[in-house]
Amino acid sequence: MTMSPAPPAAPAPRTAGPGAAPPADPRRAGRLGTFLRGRWLKTIPGRIRAHVVLCLAALVALLAVLTVATGNARDSVQTIGHDAGPQVVATGTLYFALSDMDAQVSNILLIGREHDLGIGYDESLRVYEQRRAEADAAAVQAAQLAGRDPALKRTVQEVLDGLGRYERLVGQAMQLDAQSNHAPGEPPGQVVDAYRQATDLMRLQLLPKAYNITLDSGARVRQSYETKRSAVLAGRAWVAVTGVVALLLLIATQLYLTRTFRRLLNPALALATLATIVLTAAGTGLLTAHAGHIRKAKEDGFDSILQLSRARAISHSAFADESRYLLDPGRADTYEQTYLDKSLSVIYPDLGDKPVNLENYYAGLEQKAAAYKPGEGAVPFLGFFGDEARTAGRGREADALGRTLEAYRAVQRNDARMRRLAASGDRAGAIDVRMGRTSGAIRDFDAFDAALGALTAVHQDAFDTAIKDADGGLRGWDAAPPAAAAVIALLIIAGVRPRLAEFR
Amino acid sequence: MRGTRATAAVLTAATVPALLAACGLGGAEETSAAGRDSLVIGVKGDQPALGVKRPDGTYEGFDVDVATYIAGKMGVPKSRITFRTTNSSVREEALAKGTVDMIVATYSITAKRRMKVTFGGPYYVAHQDTFVRADATSIKNVRDLKDRRICQVTGSNSWRRVIEERKVAAKPVTVGTYGACMDALAAGRLDAVSTDDLILAGFAAGRPGRMINAPFTDEKYGVGLKKGDLKGCEEVNRAITGMYQDGTAERLLNKWFGRSGLKLTTSVPQFEGCT
16 A cells, blocks of 8 residues: 655656657657656646645545455454354354263263152253254354364364264163163163263363364454454554545645635635544544454453353363262262362462362362452452453453352352262262252252353353444445545535636 | 645655554564474473483483474474473473473473463373382272372472372372382382373383373373463464374374373363463
8 A cells, every 4th residue: 555645746857868769749749748847837727736636646545545444344343243253152062062961971870760860861861962962053163164274174073973983882871771770879880881981082082172173263263353453453543644644635735725826715625624534533433443342342252251151161061070970989089180170270269388189179269269259359269260350340240250159169069068978988968969959969050050151141242232333333334435535525626626717 | 846845745744653653553573482483492301201301412202202293383394493401490481581482391281370371282181190010919099009108209299199189198208300219119119109191101111010090180281382472372282283183193102102001192182272
């Protein structure tokens, strides 16, 4: 983009060099010579025309940069708000759905012949099927997002292939489970072995890949956001520069006319100047506001929604580790460790020098999270909710965060109770805490899930509002700049025509 | 003429600073490990099969091979990589100061470190496991370490994970290095050595003994990058995805740890996400 059309004022008096071809038509060559020598610039109409040409050129440049900048703005809101952004969020469902499928299987195997324990056998099967369908739908979104990226496409394909294998393994485990007709919490070894194969496939291969799909496609959105946003901001700078250039040229024209014709003001030119100021100001204002809207949509919306959807998926997966812990005593230590790791990634209270184990985790959580008031003071914990708390504003978001933290503490208190019972040898009591309808572990977890959903909804609203504002701000900017430029051009011409007429 | 010249002067005066400002917007390039001609990579110098400095000054090991692969995917050939021994205590500082661009040195991702370092990967999730003498068949998992003598290496937290986190009443015996632990185990002065399985596998190579294959922690080995280098981090993650998809990860794991009897995971780990 060339911005500063150098005024063809350079009066360099050129004479035809010795090597120049002899002019074929002396009359035409004479006119060209006059032009090149800049003699036309020495006449008043010539100078007026030169001013007008410069003004119009600057105006065209202003129109061009405005068009490019608003085009970039439109692209950015399209990507973040309408195409890739929501699709990335949709792929987050893949991890959640897969993780919950495995959770339902472990519940079914844990309750054995007591089909009414927990949410019940039939309901677990129904949820399993529903999650299977959700996983398929999310995989379709992921495949679309992958587009021409072979590595991402392959990861999606591997998840789908693995899911087929997983379902076969689950089928075997369920069949063995039905045949054994065991009491709750006492599945025979062969059921546990069959389940181990299925859950290992899920937890070690499919879930990591599903998680990486969302991370990788999210990284793409971040990169395109960075590029588009800096294009919008650079566009704003260019609009300001070309606007100022056009303005200065208009003022120079005005001054020239004032001096040459001894008139105070050329009203049409003054109007054109005013209109240029308005167009430039409106253009830079629009782009500033737009950059703000997409920033809000990205940081307060997209980033937080993704972050919270990970927190949700990992909490559900941790909750399922509780039933795996009860289901497979041989691996109880491992499942307790993965439960702790997942809990730490959700909230990591500062434990000081104390060893990182569940006992200290419960205590640290009660101590740090209970004392914390969302929106006030330093955040005394890390993890997903730590990140969320550090960016949380006051009002609705702080309230929702506060309720989520409280509900999370209730979930962890149930976990402590369940493990205490299991460690003391009361497996039936532990299963009752985890799966019982009256004891409340499931109810409290659902309450936590609902609170987390409400917190996510706050960010979804922020996202929707920012995208709506960005769309709304751009409305009309297809037609407005060309129309305004046309009006300004007409005003300029209308302003100088009477003066030029004086020389006819 | 005067009018035109004044116009030109005003134009130039107004345009130049504004143009500079416009350029400045795109010019604020942060330091990233991505898009470099050469890379300085921090590795360990004394960890068998992971990062070992040879007498001739070159490095070898799983971490070194992984780092070479990642750098290659980021467009830096082996000839333009400089490896530098980076000990555990100076890792955060070395990244912050820029003395290394990247660290691949059994660097576990933790919530605390993530406040100071941007982690790509993990490129492998190691687990704490236990190595015992071949005849110690009664030790099957971490709980069986009760009343046994385990190695407490100065500066390593692994013994705490058994005694403090798992609350297994083992007896810690202070030894200088894991290499010395292995000697002590063979000589019968110790009953078990418990730490990250890849580290154990490296030290165990060529020694009699048995890996119990009862992992009880997750150690996510990440690629350390300067805090905020999201672009570098995303490229590292793509490189690691490629490393698992094209079979390089499996080949490297087998090359360095295949003979240790350790159960290796050859599927891509769950990434932490670039923050």
